[in-house]
Amino acid sequence: MATVVGTQSRAQGADHFFRILAIIMAFTVVAGFSVQYLAGRSSFGARTLVHIHGLAFMAWVGLFVAQAWLATHGPISLHRRLGWIGAGWIIVLLLLGSLITIDVVQRGMTPFFFQPQNFLIANPFSAIMFAALAWTAIRLRRQTEWHMRLHICAMTTIIGPAFGRLLPMPLLVPYAFEIAGIVSLIFPIAGMVHDLRKHGRVHPAWYWGIAATLSVIPVSHIIANSALGDAIYAAVTAGHAGAGVPGMEFGPPPQMPPS
Template sequence: MQWGFYDSYTSQFPTFENATTVIHIHGALLMAWLVLLVIQPMLIYFKKAKLHRTIGKVSYILGPLIIISMFLVGKGSYWRGVDVFSEVENLGFMALDIRGLITFAIFWALAMGYRKKSAAHMRYMIATAILAIGPGVGRGLVASFDLPLFTALTITDILDLVIVGVLLGYDLVKKNDFKPYLTVFLLLLGGSFLWQINESNFWQNFASYYVELFY
């Protein structure tokens, strides 16, 4: 994440000329979520299940706040892009924000819904971490190797699918419940497809309607 966001965010400290208050809040919320994803399995490993459950209650507040921040960041990105990109490009970029918002919301809701079924809960929480690969690694590939954004995010989409595919295959071989990772794989595949057709009439019409309805 720091590799990907260094040029566009971290390196601007302390002025952050190109960042809004919403972007700051969004970044802080997501970093808090990633810290939570590191701490929680460690607590289980060290047999601190009670503390794990206590800290886990933060997810009920943090999750919805992240979802709201994702929506607001997407809205801000669209309006900042109006005078910079063509309408087709600007509506195309919305595929990133909308798919991120929807998939995070679904994975968070499923993780909370399956909180008493640890195997499924764990897998959906891992899925929320995998969503961070695209924004972090994608921007890193663009900044370090001067790749086009479309190419960089196509690479990270493939990486996401490979990781989840391996985890799904492991569950199938071990005869574990494969439905969580299958759900994650299919949702990520759908999001990847939307990025590939972001300039199609279907997506452009949908994104235009979304802007009229929500922005």
């Protein structure tokens, strides 16, 4: 009984700020993809891989919010069981994130405000940083302060596509990719401000999370602009429509249909 009471007490005493932040992040994702649908730039007629990818990542968003809620309201036992499901689900997201990126590049359908070769490198690397942060958060589950913050940072690494659908990306060329990633940092920065106001110091987990998120920008550019990047792009696009698309050039904006 003492153990049950203790875990429930920890759940009630957890910082509700993280639950609120998780909900705002989930709302950002839903808003970003809803805007695309309402604007007619996406539909439910997409190919199967797109639907599987979307469902898998939306399921993660739902799990992310549910875990933040359970951490503050309990039961902690359910939070822990779902955490192990999440640990395995990360592998699914890694695979699907890479597959959809490869599929888009092979079809020559990379959004025109991204360089296809950089897109091919950056997206999987973002997924790797997400997995690294999320698995580290799970490993440090008994160190609650690290656990909560690293999960927020992990979500930050994959929320860029949502911001990419909310920001005027065509107007941000040639820095659209970088700006979407930097804007995503609003969430860990909010956490840092919260720490300063509540504890008088910034927890080091935020610095690690921001460093991991920002690392995607220079690392992807270095690889994409190298002979290795050229080789990867050539191997992935060989025999596909994407082979005829210059890897390090921005594509032309889509033609508007005549009125």
